Amino acid sequence: MLKNIMDYDTVALDDDLGALVIVDQTKLPGVVEVLALTEQEDIHRAIRTLKVRGAPAIGVAAAIGIYLAAKKSAEREYESFYREFRAAREYLASSRPTAVNLFWALDRMERVVRGNSDAPVDMIKDMLHNEALNIMDEDVLVCRSIGEYGLGLIKDGDGILTHCNAGQLATVKYGTALAPIHVGRERGYNFRVFVDETRPLLQGARLSSLEMLADGVNTTLICDNMASQVMKNGWIQSVFVGSDRVAANGDACNKIGTSGVAIMARYYGIPFYVCAPTSTIDMSVERGEDIVIEERPPEEVTEMWYRERMAPQDVKVYNPAFDFADSELITCIITEYGKARPPYSESLRKIFDEREGCDGRKREGTK
Ligand code: MRU
Numbered sequence: 001m002l003k004n005i006m007d008y009d010t011v012a013l014d015d016d017l018g019a020l021v022i023v024d025q026t027k028l029p030g031v032v033e034v035l036a037l038t039e040q041e042d043i044h045r046a047i048r049t050l051k052v053r054g055a056p057a058i059g060v061a062a063a064i065g066i067y068l069a070a071k072k073s074a075e076r077e078y079e080s081f082y083r084e085f086r087a088a089r090e091y092l093a094s095s096r097p098t099a100v101n102l103f104w105a106l107d108r109m110e111r112v113v114r115g116n117s118d119a120p121v122d123m124i125k126d127m128l129h130n131e132a133l134n135i136m137d138e139d140v141l142v143c144r145s146i147g148e149y150g151l152g153l154i155k156d157g158d159g160i161l162t163h164c165n166a167g168q169l170a171t172v173k174y175g176t177a178l179a180p181i182h183v184g185r186e187r188g189y190n191f192r193v194f195v196d197e198t199r200p201l202l203q204g205a206r207l208s209s210l211e212m213l214a215d216g217v218n219t220t221l222i223c224d225n226m227a228s229q230v231m232k233n234g235w236i237q238s239v240f241v242g243s244d245r246v247a248a249n250g251d252a253c254n255k256i257g258t259s260g261v262a263i264m265a266r267y268y269g270i271p272f273y274v275c276a277p278t279s280t281i282d283m284s285v286e287r288g289e290d291i292v293i294e295e296r297p298p299e300e301v302t303e304m305w306y307r308e309r310m311a312p313q314d315v316k317v318y319n320p321a322f323d324f325a326d327s328e329l330i331t332c333i334i335t336e337y338g339k340a341r342p343p344y345s346e347s348l349r350k351i352f353d354e355r356e357g358c359d360g361r362k363r364e365g366t367k
Contacts, residue, residue, distance in 0.1 A: 005032065005214045010169055011057050013064045013132060018071065020064045022052040025169060029210040040069055040091060047095035047102070050201065054170020055244045055280050056139050059101030062092050063132040066109045070128050073121070081121045085113055097292045098253060098322050099244040100282045105135055136172055142277045143174035145336040150180030150240065150275055153334075156189045158237040161227060161265075163196040164255035165207035166242025166275065176275035177240040178211065185215050192218045194230050198255060199223075200300045200319065224257050231268040239265045241325070243276040250327030250344025251288030252276065262325035271331040278335050278355050281348060288324035296321050 005028070012021045019036035020043055027033050035051065037043050043065040046052050052061045069088035075081040089106050096102060112131045116124050154160065160181065167175035167182075174182050181191055193212050198204035205221055212219040222230060230236055239261060243252040252258070252274040265272040285291055298317035303309045311317075333340040333347075337354050340347035 005210055006168060008032065010172060011052055011060045018068060020061055020068065022046060022061065024051045025053055025207060026051050029206050040065065040088060044092060044095045054165060055099035055101040056171040056277060058096065058099050059105035059279060060136045060139060060172060062102050063105040063109055063135045065092050066106060067128045067132040071125050076121055078117050078121060082113055096294060098294045101279050104279045108135060139172040142336040143171050143176060143179045146176050146275050146277065146334050147174050147179030147183035149334050149338055150273065151183050153273060154180060154238055159192040159194065159235045161194045161236045161239045162208060163204060163241050163258055163261050164198045165203040167208055167211040169207045169211055170242065176242040176277065179275065180240065181217060182215055185217065190218060194220050194222055194236060196224050196227055196257065197221060198257060200304060202305065203255065227261055228264050231264055231270060236270055239270060239272045241274055243274050243280050244322055245291050246276050246281040246333060247285045247287050247291060248283045248345055248348060249287045250330060250333060250348065251324045252330060253288060253291045253322050253324040256320055256323050258325050259323040262329040266329050272329055273332060273334055274325065274330050275334045278337065278351060283352060291324065294321040295319055
């Protein structure tokens with residue numbers, strides 16, 4: 001029997017194959033192809049070309065990727081092993097610039113290596129294996145928690161607009177922005193979900209629509225330029241989006257077009273919710289303007305999805321992959337620790353303090 005797309009692992013580790021296993025998202029929805037990647041070049045390419053994508057999934061892929069690099073190392077002595085690890089880390093970190101989860105996960109893996117410089121290299125490899133699996137397993141709990149908090153903001157029958165794909169396909173399970181919908185489905189809620197197609201790479205049309213339909217959701221696909229019309233029609237009670245990096249002041253960077261959706265939602269008086277795990281919040285970046293925005297190849301705009309090139313050869317193309325919703329347009333930011341409300345510089349700091357407390361208690365408990 002054909003498996004539902006929700007039954008596939010977005011991203012996983014296969015210990016027997018020594019491989020990062022992903023569903024190739026560039027082939028969806030038409031073809032479900034599972035790839036087992038063992039080489040660093042292939043893992044780097046898979047992230048860069050969006051075979052695996054979405055901030056949390058990229059973080060998990062990088063954690064598994066760096067573990068696989070470390071596992072293959074023939075170095076027996078700590079200093080040379082660490083040098084090799086650093087080179088592999090820098091390489092994977094260069095795959096995409098915006099989603100902070102990539103760097104967050106690599107930092108977490110590096111802390112394992114640095115914190116155990118006295119241990120034999122083989123033992124460090126085992127610890128890296130466990131940390132990669134921790135990052136993966138935690139993502140499920142974190143997204144579930146975001147789903148529960150988000151569900152508290154909506155009611156049965158609501159119309160919800162989403163942009164890009166911040167669902168299970170962007171995480172290990174549940175997603176961030178789509179988690180409240182998945183959790184609601186488990187409880188028998190029926191929502192009407194409107195999905196922006198999300199030019200130019202169509203993550204909404206190809207991925208969110210597929211994921212929503214697979215969960216039995218009443219789903220309507222719209223072109224990006226139709227969002228205002230569906231809001232004006234009164235069909236949307238709330239907007240849910242994910243994020244690739246939230247700055248300390250609450251500016252939330254997400255797929256290009258998010259900023260416009262936030263502005264429209266404010267105009268029509270519709271709440272605009274950003275769902276972001278704390279791994280996506282970058283307290284070292286003060287405001288949205290300081291976030292590096294990835295620019296992608298012009299062909300994604302002029303050629304992709306068309307039978308033949310649709311724009312004149314010489315036209316200039318600007319293809320930023322992300323923009324950010326100004327914090328003042330965001331009703332609240334939903335994290336695994338609860339909802340942060342304006343002023344975000346205070347509420348996000350409080351959430352980080354709480355996380356520190358939890359992590360501290362966890363560390364004490366494991367002594
Ligand atoms: O370029 P992509 O497809 O990786 O962009 C993904 C997004 O912008 C998502 O909305 C974001 O990563 C949140 S994922 C839970």
